[in-house]
Amino acid sequence: MTYEDLPTVPRAEELIDKAFSRAARAGRAKSGAEAQQSMLQTAGNVLSDNLQNVVTSWPDFDAVDPFYRDLADAVIPASGDTPAGVDGLRTHLSEVMWAGRQAGHIRDEYQSKLRGVDADLARKHRKQAFARLADVTREVEDDLLALGEARDTLKTLPDIRPDEPAVVIAGYPNVGKSTFVNHVTNARNEVASYPFTTTQVRVGHVERDRIRYQLIDTPGLLDRPQAERNGIERQAVSALEHLADCILVFVDASAECGYPVETQLALRDELVERFADIPVLTVCTKADRARDIDADVYLSVTEEEGVEALLDAAVEAVDYELELPFEG
Structure with missing residues (x-):
């Protein structure tokens, strides 16, 4: 495993814009409380899935060849209070995974609130949910930035194959x-x-x-x-x-x-x-x-x-x- 296949890491605002724009399109296809439910489901899914996909796109460092693991330790700088190297990457990944799961919890919590209410109350709950979804995503903004910088650095490493002599x-x-x-x-x-x-x-x-x-x-x-x-x-x-x-x-x-x-x-x-x-x-x-x-x-x-x-x-x-x- 090398790092050349790591995908680009999105920024927090990119994810929020993506989630809410797709939610708006989903809402236009329906009306009343049902439209609010569709918007919430779409936004929650986009944020939850994309945040967790950021994490799962990274390799398990316990399974990475020791050569590439040690190189990551060498080239990844500390970020704020987060340590350098693989330990720092694991911290950032853990935070992003937390945010992805939180987005799913918020989606499910507010979907239950939207059931059986009128359109105005449904719109109010959906707006509250959107605000919380945005807050959770922005909370890991620095982690996403750090992962993006790490990814860009790791992709520049020479293509050396540990499985070849x-x-x-x-x-x-x-x-x-x-x-x-x-x-x-x-x-x-x-x-x-x-x-x-x-x-x-x-x-x-x-x-x-x-x-x-x-x-x-x-x-x-x-x-x-x-x-x-x-x-x-x-x-x-x-x-x-x-x-x-x-x-x-x-x-x-x-x-x-x-x-x-x-x-x-x-x-x-x-x-x-x-x-x-x-x-x-x-x-x-x-x-x-x-x-x-x-x-x-x-x-x-x-x-x-x-x-x-x-x-x-x-x-x-x-x-x-x-x-x-x-x-x-």
């Missing part, structure tokens, strides 16, 4: 990560941004033995030490722990990237410790210029050296088995 590429800027991803995949057409970084995440795909592997370059996350990441970025790195099946740490032994080799290797060592349960391979990039480090693979994309060897090493490290249908 993922090779995450790490290393300081300018060490050749995007050059490699572009060279072996169609990643030029697959870029997106995390809302908390200023650079684009590159996601490319390589197929081996009918298995599609994601190659993910995450600038702004795994390109500097943990101590230099802000809280949101550290949370996003936690999300990557659920996703990554292998980490490739690119190290420019020539230091032409602008970072000393010792600094790059220190980042590698930190990632080895952080991703202790995941294979971490050291890749010496720009190997046609320098290769004075111990590495699992020596790579020079410009010279076509080590490209296939690196892909083979990554696939072997992931050790992913395709699940085939049971054959009896």
Whole structure:
């Protein structure tokens, strides 16, 4: 489950206008107390159904893949007294569900009052019901706004599939990560941004033995030490722990990237410790210029050296088995 299918969240006034305009049309088809009953039923149904549909359109966060759950925790800000992340979303959703149920209760309460009364009294009760329906809907105006903003943020997350094997590429800027991803995949057409970084995440795909592997370059996350990441970025790195099946740490032994080799290797060592349960391979990039480090693979994309060897090493490290249908 990703968040790309989340529908637009309506605003409180949009819902009220929709409910009352439909109610007016329904009332014109009848007369007397019956018209008031039809208007009330229509308005109550529209508000109750639409408010509850806002809630049911969101996934059950207990069932969402941990990668996407942790990303939501990372990117959703606090709103007023409501906490950030998934807990905050649950609070907003609970409030909207309450309003939807209240709209249904108000509809039912006033329908009973409309039975057996004359048209004038029925109109009075219906107006009272409309006022209460509007008040309940406006009471969750801020919750609807917060959910709408969260939805817009979540839909911008990169399309990364937790059910497909993922090779995450790490290393300081300018060490050749995007050059490699572009060279072996169609990643030029697959870029997106995390809302908390200023650079684009590159996601490319390589197929081996009918298995599609994601190659993910995450600038702004795994390109500097943990101590230099802000809280949101550290949370996003936690999300990557659920996703990554292998980490490739690119190290420019020539230091032409602008970072000393010792600094790059220190980042590698930190990632080895952080991703202790995941294979971490050291890749010496720009190997046609320098290769004075111990590495699992020596790579020079410009010279076509080590490209296939690196892909083979990554696939072997992931050790992913395709699940085939049971054959009896």
